[in-house]
Amino acid sequence: MTQVVGLTGGIASGKSTVSRLLSQVGFPVVDADLIVHRLQQPGQPGFERLVERFGTTILDPNGSLDRQRLGQLAFNDQTARKQLNQVMQPLIRDTIMAQLAQLKDTAVPAIILDAPLLFEQHYDEDCDLIVVVAVDEATQLTRLMERDDLSRPAAQARIAAQLPLAAKLARADVVIDNNGDYNHLRRQVAQLVKRLN
Numbered sequence: 001m002t003q004v005v006g007l008t009g010g011i012a013s014g015k016s017t018v019s020r021l022l023s024q025v026g027f028p029v030v031d032a033d034l035i036v037h038r039l040q041q042p043g044q045p046g047f048e049r050l051v052e053r054f055g056t057t058i059l060d061p062n063g064s065l066d067r068q069r070l071g072q073l074a075f076n077d078q079t080a081r082k083q084l085n086q087v088m089q090p091l092i093r094d095t096i097m098a099q100l101a102q103l104k105d106t107a108v109p110a111i112i113l114d115a116p117l118l119f120e121q122h123y124d125e126d127c128d129l130i131v132v133v134a135v136d137e138a139t140q141l142t143r144l145m146e147r148d149d150l151s152r153p154a155a156q157a158r159i160a161a162q163l164p165l166a167a168k169l170a171r172a173d174v175v176i177d178n179n180g181d182y183n184h185l186r187r188q189v190a191q192l193v194k195r196l197n
């Protein structure tokens with residue numbers, strides 16, 4: 001039977017890095033962030049519904065979604081974030097479920113579901129194994145500020161918009177510690193691969 005492996009963790013914890021390593025050894029990945037980005041392209045349903053809800057101020061001069069602007073709104077105002085989730089989550093859920101169903105028809109031992117809001121949006125209920133990538137808050141903050149070129153308060157606001165790491169760890173079957181270097185991470189992913197095969 002194909003296992004669905006939920007992969008989650010805080011923002012900039014290293015989920016994409018882990019899912020890339022798993023994809024390289026052949027596991028198919030359902031990537032929630034990628035699904036979101038596709039749904040938010042002009043003409044796609046996410047784009048249309050976001051403009052209906054938030055107006056054209058969330059668009060850039062080319063008429064594309066201004067992700068930075070929407071991010072500023074959503075990560076600094078709980079009501080705006082709720083509205084964003086209300087608009088996007090049903091579309092994200094449908095796409096995730098369709099991709100999982102399609103992949104379950106293939107003979108792979110495991111599918112990776114890489115979803116930052118795995119617990120918040122209850123995708124864990126559809127998973128057979130939960131993997132949480134963990135980093136200390138100081139490391140998370142540094143990596144997030146560097147990767148997304150964010151100020152400290154902006155990065156802190158993004159971290160605060162998610163379930164605390166302790167709550168995620170309490171519900172994990174496997175914890176990957178990503179406080180070390182890439183080799184440390186790769187060794188742990190290799191252990192996980194052994195378990196999944």
Ligand SMILES: CC(C)(COP(=O)(O)OP(=O)(O)OC[C@H]1O[C@@H](n2cnc3c(N)ncnc32)[C@H](O)[C@@H]1O)[C@@H](O)C(=O)NCCC(=O)NCCS
Nearest residue numbers: 010011032033036067070071074088115116117118161162
């Ligand atoms: C707010 C948006 C426009 C910011 O875009 P941006 O390109 O800056 O970030 P990106 O989409 O790459 O997301 C980066 C990370 O932010 C965090 N994040 C994204 N959305 C949310 C949210 N609604 N609540 C908490 N954290 C979130 C995640 O850790 C994610 O990996 C975008 O993230 C968005 O539309 N989010 C809503 C969709 C959603 O719920 N995504 C999670 C799927 S499980």
Ligand SMILES: Nc1ncnc2c1ncn2[C@@H]1O[C@H](COP(=O)(O)OP(=O)(O)OP(=O)(O)O)[C@@H](O)[C@H]1O
Nearest residue numbers: 010011012013014015016017143147180181182185
């Ligand atoms: N072990 C590591 N050592 C140093 N940098 C790392 C390590 N693991 C990940 N990074 C870096 O930290 C940043 C965050 O990693 P990544 O993008 O994989 O996180 P994520 O959990 O997928 O983030 P998001 O929630 O935003 O999707 C990236 O710039 C990545 O290159």
